[in-house]
Amino acid sequence: MDMIYEIRRRHLVQKQTITAIARDMGVSRPTVRKHLKTVEEPQYVREHPASPRLDQFEEQLRQWLTDEAKLPRPRRRTAHRLFEGLQEIGYSGAYDSVQRFVKRWKSNHIGPKLTEAFVPMLFQPGDACQFDWSQEQVELGGIIQTIKVAHFRMAYSRQMFVVAYPRETQEMVLDAHNRAFAFFGGVPARLIYDNLKTVVDTVYTGKDRQFNRRFLTLANHYLFEPVACTPASGWEKGQVENQVGNVREWLFTPLARFASFAGLNDWLGTRCKELAQRSHPAHSLRTIAAVFADEQPLLRPVTAWFDGYVEHMMRASSTCLIRVDRNRYSVPASAAGQAVSVRTTADQVRVVAQGEVIAAHPRSFGRDQLICDPWHYLPVLEKKPGALRNGAPFVAWDLPLPIQRVRDRILKQPKGDRAFVELLMLAGEAGLDALTVACELVLEHGVVSAAVVMNELRRLIAPHLPAAMNNIPDGIALTLEPLANCQRYDHLLGASNVH
Template sequence: MLSMEFVAEIRRRHFVSGESISSIARSLKLSRPTVRKALKAEAEPNYQRQHQPTPKLGEFQAQLIDWLELDAKLPKRQRRTAQRLFECLQVEGYQGSYGPVQRFVLSWKQQAGHRPAMTPVFVPLAFPAGETCQFDWSHEVVVLGGVSQTIKVAHFRLTYSRQMFVAAYPRETQEMVLDAHVRAFAFFGGVPKRMVYDNLKTVVDAIFVGKERRFNRRFLTLANHYLFEPVACTPESGWEKGQVENQVGNIREWLFTPIAKFENFAALNDWLAIRCLELAGRRHPQQTTRTIAECFAEEQPLLKAVSAVFDGYVEKTLRVSSTCLIRVDHNRYSVPAEWANRVVSVRVTADRLRIVADSQIVAEHPRRLGRDQLICDPWHYLPVLEKKPGALRHGAPFQQWELPVSIRVVRDRVLKQDKGDRAFVELLLMARTLGDGGLDTLEVACDLTLQTGVVAAAVVLNEMRRLTETARPKALENIKLSMPTLQLEPMADCSRYDRLRSLRHEH
């Protein structure tokens, strides 16, 4: 606060002596705005009083101090704000306004060494087209298949055009992150130069000084495939990717309020992709004369074209149990019997599992997202049935097997016959030898057998052989051949035969 004498001196040095504002500011160690303000002042400034009376708060100050001292010992998240303290005082009988409480709390914290947090100040950012995309996760509540559940939503946002893309997943595992990038780049029709992230465990393995990071090797494989530069934010500095941070709140309001209801994740993600295109019709927040879609049309050609889709799997090495099963995420999946008690590689993606052995895919299953589920392919156990046909009746893989109606009818009748287990296994073995169309052939053979009224495994086998036997070539007499015709036909000469006979007698 400048005294009136100080103000008068500044005015005299400038208006009488002609000294410049900069010179006065340097000599008096003041800012130039302060000097300018003093030059405009002709009367003594009227400052707001520094101490305001608080008659209604007086008797409650001791209680307020006790609460502040108690809160100071708690973690920052658990401390009460001035507004919450004001509400607590009202419960105790305080009749005054909020202002005195707020000023008292601020004064107490300053005296206790608690400085109020500075209001964040930011620099406006401008991003070139095709350069940067920001990524983040959010938690949303949806109803899938009639069940309310919390899901994870992957958010992408191109910083120039503001074009967004979102995809829903059951959790934030690495294969989900990889799959989200594959979907996003397909949606954008290209890849930006840089991708900005939080320090996700699925992306960053270690945080060093400054911006230096050690990225996850599998994630770097994705980055090298699409040739983008991964950039990790400073910890607890969400403003470094503020666009996608704001998008999280907007998407929650626009797409998940009220609660979205779909049959499964596939239907939900199809709808989310359509809504992202529709929301691109909104006005661009900076280029207000254009829509987001128009800005994206300008940015999209500058994205790097996708030459090949990345196979976004995470590979694990597992040992197959004696029951031909492997365990992935609390669920069990079957493997062909010849790999029982051996080690295989399992490639896990967001929606599938592929079992690899000897550099070949030996089994594949849709991925299940629940717990304690058994996912079996009955064909994997056929070699076991060949040796133990009795397992057909109570084997879990065969109880869940959805066979065509005609095969089920034949199976039920054959199993009631003597040695019916082994007989039906022979039908399955025959179907396996026929390859991919074997089950269809077995279904037709069972239909034909049921029409005869005599249901037996031998009859079904006979029908399958008849259906698959190689067709015989047509008889030659039934084929009209175009034969060449002679212009001069030879004459029959019987005398030649007589001459040969006479020569024989002579010798």
């Protein structure tokens, strides 16, 4: 525009000729004539740079973008993930070419994104950690399912920790904090949350909140300050909000496949440490791990593990069962019909009565499942031995093979049900290993009956006399030892001959 102004000024004000202007300014006369007619600022159209290496992959990239536009936003790949996909099929060009192509395609097919303004945040070492949940899809045990992932982010060092669960319940929240503090090696001064129901019971005006009592027990145990964001103001914990999208891209795209939650969570913990080797956004010459190494000593040490259970009072049924999340768990027969305390954690169901744990089961997240401990029903079998054949706890009881073989033989004998129940009652005191050995001994001899097994089992568990018992003190020795009289046998033999 400066050149246009100078040309027009010289010709229209100073009355210079076109030839003189072209000679003085070093431009051609056609250029001078064109600019003399220019009044508005010229608009220049920028041509897109050529990307010869991308040309043969544009159709594939366009197809991916078209297909993924139909998916929910969390499942769409970013430009960088698309770039990695192209590399796998032979693309050797630069990432910038892919990024420009994706940007142009989205602006033409999706439209420009509106940019919202935010306030930059600054945190001190050891001060704050941000928490959030995300929903992801994985393949566990060959089944694609939707899971919940708990995200933690140290606000100063950017060190992250993620752990996966089947659900987003309070016991999962408590367990996730235990795992996060163990991973970080300490507890920050504050934790920042959304107003999720497992943490906040009531939202009042401003920052005033009524936190859940069980969650406050966790906070009191670890002595951190819970802070809830303003409703619909996720930018107050923007780091972890951004982490949710990054983790989905880094760890869950493409679909993660594992045999169980244990394997998935072990891998997630390892990946959190590997990703900490990236450059820190505020300290570009240092890694996140190095900055966290400076922050970690400022965290409050963990002195004891928090027992993160959620408690409910229930009444055990006449079939010695309690119900948790549409699944049934057994309790000892002595608790049938009584009120018990059921404590659920992320991976266990514990039943407490009179201050003692009377039953503990691994937690199941299926539906309409029956989880039984056969030993809970032994007192019932003593009165109802017929239940041994069709009772649900005993039909699915995976006993050692020797015991199964002996059981099948005994149940075919008269009153075999009651006889085998007596063996189980004794094994309840002696242990299943002792009964297994007794059954092996009986099978070796070939004579299988409940009495023989009982005899072998009692011999195995009978206490051995200590060696000191063989040394009899002199004070209790016999003063008059009896004499052997073999004539008695002769007398008996003689009497038998008379008859």
